[in-house]
Amino acid sequence: DQQVKQNSPSLSVQEGRISILNCDYTNSMFDYFLWYKKYPAEGPTFLISISSIKDKNEDGRFTVFLNKSAKHLSLHIVPSQPGDSAVYFCAASGWNYGGSQGNLIFGKGTKLSVKP
Amino acid sequence: KAGVTQTPRYLIKTRGQQVTLSCSPISGHRSVSWYQQTPGQGLQFLFEYFSETQRNKGNFPGRFSGRQFSNSRSEMNVSTLELGDSALYLCASSLADRSGKEYFGPGTRLTVT
Secondary structure (H helix, E strand, C coil), X not given: CCCEECCCCEEEEECCCCEEEEEEECCCCCCEEEEEEECCCCCCEEEEEEECCCXXXXXXXXXXXXXXXXXXXXXXXXXXXXXXXXXXXXXXECCCHHHCCCCCEECCCEEEEEEC | CCCCEEECCEXXXXXXXXXXXXXXXXXXXXXXXXXXXXXXXXXXXXXXEECCEEEEECCCCCCEEEEECCCCCEEEEECCCCHHHCEEXXXXXXXXXXXXXXXXXXXXXEEEC
């Protein structure tokens, strides 16, 4: 059973417009939610995270929104740039998950294409 | 600081063989986790080591094992390779704080023929 879901395998956006990537989760014990970006032949790179006690975190062009009642989070990229084209993974971590440091549970990723 | 390094970057093995992959974490990071990435399953957690002890384990068969050395470097081993083990194996290190933030290496691309 997937605990972290990214239902859109791909997203295409025009340069300069907003990209919105969505993620749903099922486990209310998750403490932190993270977004990673991955280029081909490279490991995932941390982008931005949010604690479960917050509903918004912003870092430059990237903003993550968390709706705990809906168990939903989204990543907004404004404005989108061609260099943002990559696979974006949503991940969740829970300190008490499994009784130890929570390891990351990843969604399957959304491939973002930003067209010039 | 140098990032997470993984060796080798690419590997081709034959079904039935075994393989060992190596990971050097960021200096000061004591936690090392391993993940398997495949096109169909995404990134799946294999196991985590902290101070030479396996602290968490994912849902993989016993053919997958690992260890961590006193300098925090880690190795993972896959015995009796199967075609389905072809994947990108990613190592990540962290400070093991509550944020869950992990830093990934470039991965080892394993192909089993």
